[in-house]
Amino acid sequence: MDLGLAGRRALVTGAGKGIGRSTALALHAAGARVVAVSRTQADLDSLVHEPFLEVTKEACDRSFDVNLRAVIQVSQIVARGLVARGTPGAIVHVSSQASQRALTNHTVYCSTKGAIDMLTKVMALELGPHKIRVNAVNPTVVMTPMGQVNWSDPQKAKAMLDRIPLGQFAEVEHVVDSILFLLSDRSGMTTGSTLPVDGGFLAA
Template sequence: MAMPRYAGALRLDGKRALITGATKGIGADIAAAFASAGANLVLSGRDEGELDEARSTLADRFGVQIRTVAIDLAEPAAPAELARIAGGAFDGLDVLVNNAGVSYPQPAAETDPAQFDATIAVNLRAPALLASAVGATMVAAGTGGSIITVASAAALAPLPDHYAYCASKAGLVMATKVLARELGPHGIRANSVCPTVVLTEMGQRVWGDEVKAAPMLARIPLGRFAVPQEVSDTVVWLASDMAAMINGVDIAIDGGYTMG
């Protein structure tokens, strides 16, 4: 069994967490981080085979309980259905990590309406409705909770060729703040993390070219892109008791990119 990545108050032992988009990139690293911290997990994604592999790998490495749900969050009824299934997996939820997202880069003046709608459906509508449904479950349970939105630095600063993406992530950050305001009195915290480029496998493919990366890196004072663990560590902290007074914030994991 793997050595745990977290100790002390960063442990999530006994917590029940739903993580969307959990088989690739940032989501896969968040799932591994939560498993290492001792949380029992409900992992969602669209590919049942990838979910089965993630469940087997993480259960063997960390000895936690894991359930999976293969679902397409772009479908209108999917957020409510996922909330229902996930809430029943371990008789309640303590943490929601809204991570699933899509991007179809194109100039604003060339926006494809179908791709715009698809971006809003997956990046804004689905996570907002999922958080609403999970939040209602947490309120009914009366035990508090943590809702964590994986947004983007593109929610805080405009990114060329990402018209729909920026709009969807900015909307999601504000939706998360509304959750923080309304659910806070029930002991439920809602926060967003806003990473810059993250060097996942896909990130490496897109931004590995030095010529393409140079203008973006020039805008980051630390002079580098993020790695998945830097996002996961922040998400684990927000889910933990160490962040018990953190509510309604959007944390830029961007090396200073959004300072302006």
């Protein structure tokens, strides 16, 4: 199915591995001109999930830097370029099911992902007059290398899988396909939305 992405410019952050890398490759295969940016020091793998009573200032600052401030800054670069050229466009943020459902020991992560969802809505409101659409995808656990390591404990995995009606974690391709759809003209009347890619977790 042609998504109409050929010849378009695409900026992909976190393109060194996982969802970012797969998205960049899929966009390239669809004929888009891709600029890929990999994370270095601000790598999500090193973020620590702490109980609320043990959250430190350092962990809080680092999570907000990676999960929110960096997204704002990159989105501003993209949006300003589109506005300056008078070009319509689409921006897709990678949020999480944790933005809408509390998870134990994920105080800061849930908070920053909740902020991403609201950022998406505010950007959609302000950038709509420029014909720039802004949406987010909200995956469950995704079987990236990091996901496989963090959810390799069968007991831990079962507790989460029991809450997912489809009974499985997401593969990277599930998230990438949703991102490509939201970037394409096939979602031309969709903006300010959060798209669960969660196997029904948020519906349960």
